Amino acid sequence: MEAIEAWFLAFYRDTGINLTIIYDGFDRARFLEGVGNTVLLSMVCLVCSVLIGIVGAWMQGSPRAWVRWLAQVYVQFFRNTPPLVQLYFFFFGLGPLFVITVEQQVGQMTFAREMPLLTSFHWAVISLSLFAGAFNVEIFRSGIEAVPRATVEAADALGMSRLQIYGNVVLPLAFRICLPALNNNLVNLVKTTTLAYAIAVPELLYQSNQIWSDSVNVPEMMVVLLFLYVGLVGVLVTGMQRWERAMRLPGFGQ
Amino acid sequence: MRSLLAGTAAVALTAAGFVAPLLASAEAQADIMDEIQERGVIRVGVKADYPPYGFLDEDGNIVGIEPELAQDVADVLGVELELIPVVSSNRMQFLEQGRIDLMIATMTDRMDRREVVYAVEPNYYSSGTNVLAPAEAGLTEWEALDGLPVCGIQGAFYNRRTEEDFGADIVAFTGTAEALSALQQGSCIAFVYDDSFIVSRLGEEDWADYEMPLPTIDDAPWAIAVALGEERFNRFMSGMIFDWHLSGRILALESEFGVDNTPFAERMHETFVDINPSIER
Numbered sequence: 001m002e003a004i005e006a007w008f009l010a011f012y013r014d015t016g017i018n019l020t021i022i023y024d025g026f027d028r029a030r031f032l033e034g035v036g037n038t039v040l041l042s043m044v045c046l047v048c049s050v051l052i053g054i055v056g057a058w059m060q061g062s063p064r065a066w067v068r069w070l071a072q073v074y075v076q077f078f079r080n081t082p083p084l085v086q087l088y089f090f091f092f093g094l095g096p097l098f099v100i101t102v103e104q105q106v107g108q109m110t111f112a113r114e115m116p117l118l119t120s121f122h123w124a125v126i127s128l129s130l131f132a133g134a135f136n137v138e139i140f141r142s143g144i145e146a147v148p149r150a151t152v153e154a155a156d157a158l159g160m161s162r163l164q165i166y167g168n169v170v171l172p173l174a175f176r177i178c179l180p181a182l183n184n185n186l187v188n189l190v191k192t193t194t195l196a197y198a199i200a201v202p203e204l205l206y207q208s209n210q211i212w213s214d215s216v217n218v219p220e221m222m223v224v225l226l227f228l229y230v231g232l233v234g235v236l237v238t239g240m241q242r243w244e245r246a247m248r249l250p251g252f253g254q
Numbered sequence: 255m256r257s258l259l260a261g262t263a264a265v266a267l268t269a270a271g272f273v274a275p276l277l278a279s280a281e282a283q284a285d286i287m288d289e290i291q292e293r294g295v296i297r298v299g300v301k302a303d304y305p306p307y308g309f310l311d312e313d314g315n316i317v318g319i320e321p322e323l324a325q326d327v328a329d330v331l332g333v334e335l336e337l338i339p340v341v342s343s344n345r346m347q348f349l350e351q352g353r354i355d356l357m358i359a360t361m362t363d364r365m366d367r368r369e370v371v372y373a374v375e376p377n378y379y380s381s382g383t384n385v386l387a388p389a390e391a392g393l394t395e396w397e398a399l400d401g402l403p404v405c406g407i408q409g410a411f412y413n414r415r416t417e418e419d420f421g422a423d424i425v426a427f428t429g430t431a432e433a434l435s436a437l438q439q440g441s442c443i444a445f446v447y448d449d450s451f452i453v454s455r456l457g458e459e460d461w462a463d464y465e466m467p468l469p470t471i472d473d474a475p476w477a478i479a480v481a482l483g484e485e486r487f488n489r490f491m492s493g494m495i496f497d498w499h500l501s502g503r504i505l506a507l508e509s510e511f512g513v514d515n516t517p518f519a520e521r522m523h524e525t526f527v528d529i530n531p532s533i534e535r
Contacts, residue, residue, distance in 0.1 A: 120425070
């Protein structure tokens with residue numbers, strides 16, 4: 001490790017290319033923390049947004065008007081407002097409404113202080129999941145509407161309940177149909193996690209910003225960031241493409 | 255034939271369009287002072303979220319001590335002033351890219367920054383680092399921040415020291431409004447920032463229950479900056495800063511904007527006056 005650090009320090013002196021994230025232990029630690037938080041934030045939001053999409057699309061097909069209305073309001077609200085505004089709204093607008101009082105210890109003293117119940121990371125998960133979820137609802141709806149009516153009627157004739165039809169017949173088919181569109185949205189979601197830097201979630205962009213401010217190595221960090229996101233999204237896309245192939249419907253397009 | 259001619263003309267125009275800015279920028283690199291005169295406007299990067307040094311008034315105009323200094327520069331050059339709001343994490347890039355001609359934006363003068371921009375001598379101001387914290391927290395020493403969440407501003411150089419030396423968990427926001435809001439909401443126990451900024455806030459009613467309890471660290475001079483290579487403009491600005499210190503302009507601006515005169519500004523004024531005390535100024 002020390003040899004690598006020395007090499008990159010010499011590399012900086014020789015070429016002027018300053019990669020502090022490799023030779024400076026402090027920068028390396030916070031950069032890795034940023035990578036970890038970005039991956040964690042992306043994965044949690046991916047799962048939550050897909051679940052929201054499944055539930056929302058089911059609500060859209062509900063026989064009860066008010067349930068359909070609820071799903072529609074949600075989709076319109078989150079699809080038609082910018083994600084950064086949503087993040088600010090959740091963190092600074094809703095955050096102060098949920099507070100707990102804790103015994104804060106400072107040095108030898110303790111005092112009671114109010115602090116937010118949810119951290120900026122929690123709000124980022126909530127906000128970004130709801131944002132991507134709104135798109136997923138529409139994506140799943142497109143898939144559901146592409147399932148032939150005769151198939152649903154056949155399932156109905158077999159005596160399956162609405163939930164059974166949705167879970168065992170419609171969703172598996174719809175899922176396969178709308179996977180390409182879903183991929184697009186999930187890739188976008190991973191990129192949108194960078195917005196969380198605005199509410200101080202220590203993800204990749206946040207940590208990189210602090211590193212380039214301390215070391216004045218903006219171009220280097222920009223290149224590193226770019227490649228890392230290409231890599232991260234690349235892993236997601238590869239995984240999803242394999243899944244797409246594995247779940248291909250024989251005789252249905254492709 | 256007609257369309258062929260039109261196509262050729264379009265290509266030629268496009269090529270000219272590419273070349274012209276290149277030529278212009280080559281000239282610009284020769285001297286920014288000529289360019290400012292030609293343009294009739296000087297673009298100065300200042301802070302817009304940092305009262306009383308640079309902030310927005312009720313009409314949305316950028317005002318403060320630094321915009322006043324920028325106006326002085328424009329007046330001496332005989333050009334119009336255009337103020338461009340910058341933040342800590344983009345101010346040097348703005349200068350490098352030529353989006354501003356001059357930066358008067360509360361920038362602490364450090365060696366590594368001098369590799370990227372010209373820091374004009376002498377320094378025009380100075381401040382150190384302290385925290386704004388609720389009085390009931392009873393902070394007395396920096397070490398007490400160990401393990402506690404402390405709000406900060408993205409790009410500030412002392413974030414790292416507050417984390418590394420004192421063990422605080424920095425929660426950094428993009429602007430002071432967000433960080434102060436987070437402090438009031440209890441997301442953090444203190445807000446680490448320039449003491450000059452904190453002093454100006456303590457006078458406000460919103461912050462009556464807060465204090466600036468720690469000894470100021472890293473008291474460091476601020477530098478006005480011009481782009482690397484702008485020798486003539488650099489020396490011109492040296493003259494401006496010298497005059498501000500000698501004439502007591504900075505002390506007067508501090509009083510005008512309700513800040514106690516800082517030891518640095520007083521010292522600089524005395525130093526230059528004392529060079530020849532027999533002259534009545």
